[in-house]
Amino acid sequence: MKFSIDRELLQQTLVDVSKGLSDKKPLPVLTGIKIEATDESLIFTTTNKEISVQITLNAGDNVIIEETGYCVVPGKYFVEIAKKIEGKLVDFTVFEEKTIKIVSERSDFTLIAYDKEFFPSVNFDSKNEPISFESKSLKQLIRQTAFAAATSESRIILTSVNFAILKQMVIVTATDSFRLARKEQEIETGYSKTIVNIPSKSLEELGKILDDSSDSVNMYLIDKTILFKYKNISFLTRLVEGNYPDTSSLFPKEKMLSIKFKKADIVAAVDRASLFTNSDNLSVVKFNVSASKTIEISSNSTEIGKVVEEVEALEISSNFPFQTAFSTKYLNDALRAIDDSIIEINFTGEIKPAVIKGEKTPELTQLLLPVRVF
């Protein structure tokens, strides 16, 4: 097996394909990248128990295949080598199925190949009709929702992001039961009713591969997995089984107090107000609304002291006094997920969730349960 490849193309390919690398020792072969050279193309494959990635490069000026074959190369080291080598072309040769030579300019690397027979076969075939997204919209959708999923595995279903697809609309929901992110988005191609729970970590890895471009990302449902096809990249992830909880009852119907802020003002004020943490080492900020447009955002610690920030609201729906408090981290996450210069917070009660939305982006809703500190 022997090929030459443009260095920059190799670097980008390895960064993308390494999203499916295992970093765990028990199955060493999964820490490797399978590379297959055929007459027409070079195929890079990785797989761990969650994610599998395959990237196909067609033979041409940047990919010159001299001898077909396949091998499994230690992933981490190959990625590091590709980052540090110089020169335009990288030569890759496998000797006697066990020694890999990587040569570029005056650098000569020898790697010991993994036993290729142990590399599992992964099926990236797509048969049924895809659901189509625009790359930049899907990237944004992931950034705006996946963070709200649970990281603790105590309720495994909450570590996933729920995609509910009906016709040309997808409703995406993520929650860890203290906060929730939900986005409604139109999709390019219609589809019959489908509900899938995609691990939030898989989505975050996919988000790193996607560009802010208008290129299409096609999503295929295959048994208990989901396959994304983007340019020359196939990204397969397992799904989380089970029923995602019904979250519709969490959305408050009543309105109580609605305040509009400039996003920059409230983000800066919350940032400063969170300098002191409470005795549990949790940072909590309080909102204090009085009979004016000046909202007080504050925090205090008996040991250190107190911060009071005044933020001028752009609009306020009523002027009765009201107090509530939020986890600073959760509030920050929600505010930063909203790509809008004006943010509206709807408070529905001291112990009921607040609804946070951008003025011009009603399709995205962030729900936040208050913290009881009074």
Place this chain on the structure above:
Amino acid sequence: MKFSIDRELLQQTLVDVSKGLSDKKPLPVLTGIKIEATDESLIFTTTNKEISVQITLNAGDNVIIEETGYCVVPGKYFVEIAKKIEGKLVDFTVFEEKTIKIVSERSDFTLIAYDKEFFPSVNFDSKNEPISFESKSLKQLIRQTAFAAATSESRIILTSVNFAILKQMVIVTATDSFRLARKEQEIETGYSKTIVNIPSKSLEELGKILDDSSDSVNMYLIDKTILFKYKNISFLTRLVEGNYPDTSSLFPKEKMLSIKFKKADIVAAVDRASLFTNSDNLSVVKFNVSASKTIEISSNSTEIGKVVEEVEALEISSNFPFQTAFSTKYLNDALRAIDDSIIEINFTGEIKPAVIKGEKTPELTQLLLPVRVF
């Protein structure tokens, strides 16, 4: 006590004075910054067991003193507050000796003052004649030598940097017994024979305060401490007691093989050659000199593989075959400390130290003991 101060001036002052902050809990008052307001000036002081810093700001347009007095403010939080607040002026007021209010634009911080009676008094008086350095030369001198001092405290004297001053020359030496950095430098003002051992960590903190400017830094010897005065900053550090070992015998007298490299070439080659670490998790690079100007720099790991880099020498003194090996980290540290585009390595034997110098900077010598791997 009450004053107003320009925000940017406050930020810079706090960053510099915090070099003397303690991060340890046992003596909480040492995690504080003492601020004294007199009619003429504002004086910031920190002290821990190693370093004390004092910065004096004269009253004027940027520093408006309304009421004299002094207090000790929690250091870490005040630094964080100064970084995050907005507005041009910051108002600082102490109420009843125990509550500190820091107000800027629409932010209002309340901090609980430390008990000021417990703050130790530090003497920053300078009586005797100083030794003068140019700020940028002293900053460079620290960067080129202090890294070679020991970090382990098993031989405490080696955690210091030795300054041997005679007339208008200072010889600075740092070694951890595996490598050594030595620089000879002229100083602005002459001085009688003086030898001091300054903790390398103190010098590194001082280096962060110094600018790349031509301003003078005056160094005063006071009992078992050394005081640096730079602009409006006084920086006091304890010295390490004891006799610094005589290192003159370490400098090889014989010459064996001398090779000149472009610095950029050898730094890049060593960087790539160090991708694989050996079984002890130590990265070691081998030099292989044969009968040509092409030098081989390589490393190998039985588990992962091998790297061979070829570097073209600019000059080579003899052409008999020679092999040696170095710790990659130590070699990298030495090469990066040399501000010269051409580097000369003098090998004096397989188990004798190599002497590394810049072609045009003979005043700086880096010694490196080989690692035995053959």
